[in-house]
Amino acid sequence: MRVLFTAAPGTSIFLSMVPLAWALRTAGHEVRFASQPRFADEITRAGLTAVPVGRNYTLSRVMEWAGIDPFEGVRADLPPPWDVVNDPAGATFAHLLKGCAAQVEDIDKPENFPLVAGLVDFARAWRPDLVIWEPFTYAGAIAAKASGAAHARLLWGLDVFGATREHFLRLKAEQPAHARPDPLAEWLGGYARKYGGEFTEDMTTGHFTIDQFPGCLQLEAGHLEYVRMQYVAYNGPASVPKWLWATPARPRVALTMGLTATDLFDGYTINTQDVLDSLADLDIEVVATIADEEKAKLRRIPDNARLLPFVPLHALAPTCSVVIHHAGPGTIGTVARHGVPQLSVPYSFDEPILARRLTERGAGLELPHGKATGQAVREHVLRLLNEPEFRAGAAALRDEMLALPTPNALVPRLEELTARHRPAA
16 A cells, blocks of 8 residues: 655654654555655655655744743643643633634644645645654645545654544533534635545544554543554664673663754753763763753763763663653653663653653653752662662563554554545545
């Protein structure tokens, strides 16, 4: 079958989609990956066939609208309308409606409009059997509707999108029949009619949803069909340095704050110097992946610290005793596969919830970014190193993840679901 992937041009999101794209490719299916023109080189570096569509644009509006600022105070909760997942019982339709309307106008329309026409044109020409899109890229659902393909969302983190939609539909049904506005359905319905169809609810969340995390870490919407698979790390083109070949002589503690902090924001939300200094007298080896602009801010580098701009996390994590990170989904998934205790310092979007769930699972600890002083990080790292229950919890989470189907093992299920959901020719 023909499978069309599409995503907004974000490196972290794209990397999380590569293993499934390659699983389908190696199973003999034709795979294309569509995104804006400036992202084509990133796609081809992963060995995939790129389809440049639409025009270039930036994701910065999403972050600005969400109120995310690493230095002026990151929201502990999700912004509207996604904040409903924190207090479903207290949610009102008026609050959700206002948030959903703003989401459509300020995020969905400007981020998808430059992509839609080109993606639809390609889909109608190539005729995919299945379109796989990530939750911000509704253009994938529109193209699937226009070309008669089955389609699925591929989650890269918590399904705050599906859960929010479920709460919206629940509260909408409680309103009088004449007072049930639905900004997302109205926007997507306009595109459906433009291309000869009508709005159907699958345009908001896919015919089915592919989830890369075990249930203990995930949010779910009860009205959706989820298909789980293992998170398999892909960190892009990389080589393993010689120092990483051998087992470390001392406990190794990794520090990584992810790509987004420097790619989209102004830097890290922790004081890197303070953290490194706090760990300097411990009998450990600290390996910190620090962007060059962050490294330039440091006044000194402790003797027990090794600083590098990049190390493939899937190669580094198995050698570690503890990993300190920002609670990004890709980082959590990579580290969890190797049963390593984690210290999360979350700062945006779904990261606080992921960090809390990881802690509740017993696989690590969390520190709100505003409280992540060097001394606090030191105390938490010592607990993770010395209290065996954290390694036991991390091992249990690893086993739960590895019990899920691999991307390759999931392919027959995707073939079955595609046949079920693809409209009859």
